[in-house]
Amino acid sequence: AQSVTQPDIHITVSEGASLELRCNYSYGATPYLFWYVQSPGQGLQLLLKYFSGDTLVQGIKGFEAEFKRSQSSFNLRKPSVHWSDAAEYFCAVGGWNTGNQFYFGTGTSLTVIP
Amino acid sequence: DAEITQSPRHKITETGRQVTLACHQTWNHNNMFWYRQDLGHGLRLIHYSYGVHDTNKGEVSDGYSVSRSNTEDLPLTLESAASSQTSVYFCASSESVGGNIQYFGAGTRLSVL
Numbered sequence: 001a002q003s004v005t006q007p008d009i010h011i012t013v014s015e016g017a018s019l020e021l022r023c024n025y026s027y028g029a030t031p032y033l034f035w036y037v038q039s040p041g042q043g044l045q046l047l048l049k050y051f052s053g054d055t056l057v058q059g060i061k062g063f064e065a066e067f068k069r070s071q072s073s074f075n076l077r078k079p080s081v082h083w084s085d086a087a088e089y090f091c092a093v094g095g096w097n098t099g100n101q102f103y104f105g106t107g108t109s110l111t112v113i114p
Numbered sequence: 115d116a117e118i119t120q121s122p123r124h125k126i127t128e129t130g131r132q133v134t135l136a137c138h139q140t141w142n143h144n145n146m147f148w149y150r151q152d153l154g155h156g157l158r159l160i161h162y163s164y165g166v167h168d169t170n171k172g173e174v175s176d177g178y179s180v181s182r183s184n185t186e187d188l189p190l191t192l193e194s195a196a197s198s199q200t201s202v203y204f205c206a207s208s209e210s211v212g213g214n215i216q217y218f219g220a221g222t223r224l225s226v227l
Contacts, residue, residue, distance in 0.1 A: 006156075034215070043204060043218035044157075090156060100145045100164065100208055101172075102216055106156035 002027050004093050006105035013081050014113050021076040021108050023091035031093045033074040034102070035065055038088040047089075050074065061085070086112045116141040120205050120219035127226055133192040135222050137205030145208045146188040147216065148172075148180060150201040157204065163188055164210070195226045 005024045013019055025031060032051050036044040048059025055067040065076045074091060088109050094102040118139040127133050137146065144165045149157040159172030161180040169180050177199060179191045192199055202223050206216040 032214075036218075041221075043220040044206075045218075046215055049215060100210070100214065101147075101159060101162065104149075104157040106154060 002093060002103045004091050004103050004105035006089075006091055006108050008108045009106070010109045010111070012111040012113060015083050016080050019076075019078045019081045019085070019110070021089050021091075021110070023074045023076065023105060024072050025074065025091070025093045025103075026072065027093050033065075033067060034092040034094070035059065035063070035074075035076050036090045036092060037061075038090065038107075040087070044090060047076070081110075081112055083112045083114070086110055118205060118207055118217055118219045120203075120222050123220065123222060125222060125224045127195050127224070129195060129197060129226055131195050133195050133224065133226075135190045135192075135203055135205075135224070137188050137190065137219060138186055139205075139207040139217075139219075140186065141207055141209075141217060142185060143207035143217075144185065144210045145214075145216075146182070147206040147208075148178070148188065148190045149204045149206065150174065150199075151204060151221070152201050160190065160203075161188075192224075195224075197226050200224060200226045 003026045034049045035047040038044050047063050050057050050067045088107045090107045091105040092102045121136045147162040148160040158174045163169050163182040202221050204221045205219040208214045208216045
């Protein structure tokens with residue numbers, strides 16, 4: 001069965017510090033992987049996606065993520081966090097095995113302190 | 115610019131009433147999805163559609179229905195609202211290619227009292 005695990009429910013970082021949000025997935029074939037960000041009261045915005053090719057993908061707002069097939073992981077990183085990055089982050093997996101459906105993790109809430 | 119809009123943004127209703135949440139997209143996407151978002155559960159799929167007159171049940175479809183009469187709209191109906199359906203509802207759409215990017219609306223916050 002397809003599933004996504006985000007082990008960290010909540011993370012607090014200082015502004016300017018580096019960030020890594022973890023995502024592990026279970027999927028029966030080559031996955032398509034996504035990170036979305038949700039600001040309070042807003043819908044989900046795509047940060048980045050991995051379909052194939054280079055396992056390090058760049059996204060918007062200075063985020064990047066690395067696909068590691070051996071670890072079934074797709075962790076999100078940012079070298080220097082800004083106060084405006086405070087939000088909820090969701091990892092999702094989809095692909096040909098699941099048609100057009102996505103499976104979302106439960107999300108990681110990020111707090112940024114001055 | 116193409117977009118996906120949900121209405122209303124906020125809704126309060128009473129137990130037992132029928133409620134319909136609207137979703138309209140101008141992307142001309144074939145695929146549309148309804149999710150509910152609850153603390154500790156992330157987003158869970160309610161119903162989805164791959165095209166006009168096509169509807170499918172998702173993970174948490176009990177008590178909900180959808181119909182797709184055109185490409186642009188996928189309304190979500192709660193036949194008899196229950197307090198357990200208090201949630202934030204998101205609509206999304208995507209192109210037909212498998213695993214393609216889903217674009218989300220801003221959400222509808224529904225309270226069932």
